[in-house]
Amino acid sequence: MTKLQVASSPHHHNQRDTGAVMRLVVYAAIPGIAVQTYMFGYGVLVQLALAVVTAVVTEVVILEIRKKNTERAVKDYSALLCGLLLAISIPPLAPWWIIVIGTFFSIAIVKQLYGGLGFNLFNPAMAGYVMLLISFPVQMTAWLPPVSLTIQNVGIWDTIHTIFTGYTATGFSIAQLQATVDGATMATPLDHIKTALSEGYIISEGLNNKIFNASMGVGWAPVSFAYLIGGLVLIKAKVINWHIPASMIIAAMAVSAVLSIYDMSTHASPWFHLVNGSLIVGAFFIATDPVSASTTNRGRIVFGALIGFWIIVIRTWGGYPDAIAFAVVLMNLAVPLIDYYTKPGTYGHQNKVRNMAKPSPAKKSQQGDK
């Protein structure tokens, strides 16, 4: 279909539409997903399939109800990406309805009820994750140890069986799968340290456990590094700017460095915070969501830095072990304010002359040409 496209300025020709950008993000996540599947089993892929199907179906149904152009919206891959981000955030063996409810909530309520792509205030995947975490804390924290540490070998059939029935084909429950040879339940690295601290141990004692390898969580750190590679590719391809990931990671490092200098025994080192949990995935794939993040470069630095700050604060004093979703959703709320105070000066005018008019209601859906 050839049709004359009339667009508003700038008339800079760009080959990338929204769909191309979203597709690139999906491709960049592939190394991370591959490593995550290798480390945590086939559950990751099953959750991914469930999430993507739910996301696309929900998107189509809601757009049909809203009488919008379904085809174009599905081809921009934003629903698929949202499902993907949610799927890699939840435990691989979580029951099927967790990911279905979460994805439906993300797409239908957080995205479409606010007006669809480009109008959502919150990052849909992370708002969906927060909803799941506070609604179903038990299922959402039932992470299995990495495959290399488990005693039960969970094959692909067992994985599907567990996701749909709660038990493996041979009758093991998730709680039994979590147990190790000595019967102790293994938690995620962040969970483990949090529990150790609450039981009166110090950090170095907490790290002395077989789920850690030189303060890097076994299975967790490689996943983080794989996503780091994908993230760097995204920056190189100019899909995302460096501002948010850099400021987010630097701020998180700085806050945790200050805390650990203040008290080494009860505050984990910056390195620990970097490689465990989902700081890197969050910095490159989640906080950089073009719609709900800040739109000015200075604003992005502030936005990223405050997310980094909140992550460490919530990890240290909060009730939940990890905090990417809470920090991102919290800072999404602050984006209009950040954008207002970091508005760049009009070209040809001095920067300090701040136009006190209201921030322009510019649509943020086209993010190919940041």
Added chain:
Amino acid sequence: MTNEYKELTLQGLWKNNPAIVQLLGLCPLLAVSGTVVNALGLGIATTLVLLGSNITVSLVRNIVPNEIRIPIFVMVIASFVTVIELLMHAFTFGLYQVLGIFIPLIVTNCAIIGRAEAYASKHSVKFAAYDGLMMGTGFTLILVLLGATREILGLGTLFSGAELLLGNWASDLTIVVYQTDANFLLAILPPGAFLGLGFIIAAKNIIDQVIKDRTQVKDKKVVQRARVTGTDI
């Protein structure tokens, strides 16, 4: 039923519903609508206060100096809230403990002072009383609807804790709609109240829109109007 009563009923229950149109009294609405029984308890308490305050305000409307009417209304409302609170303390102590601070907070419910100021202080007693009853009923209906939705989604039951309101015999009233190990906690937590209220308001707006569309279609068919001047606005 005369026209005035009909209009008051329509206003209180639908067109000017305190909870979903005026959006007043949201604090208790959102805080205690976790179960049907809590919602019903607070709804009845609010209705009684509204009824009493509207009657009293209407009775004294001609002798209250205009300049100090608001403090007087507030005192009237506060007195009724105290009465209700003491009654609940005496007869439904369990519910009194569950609702806690939200019973005294009825004083600050803007729906009540709003009705006193906007309606009761300008109309005779019987109309004021009926207005209070209808506004209170409208508020209670929305509270119960929200409470039922949240209770079904979050706990899978209806009327759990009915004995708090009605006495021990009522503990059999609890209906188990479905049973699950994984309760949908979001519905019980505050965000569930905001989401639920949003959906109720949206549903009300859709219904209004449908009614409006229908009547407009009818009007178009009936009204054939020839424009005779170019200036009528």
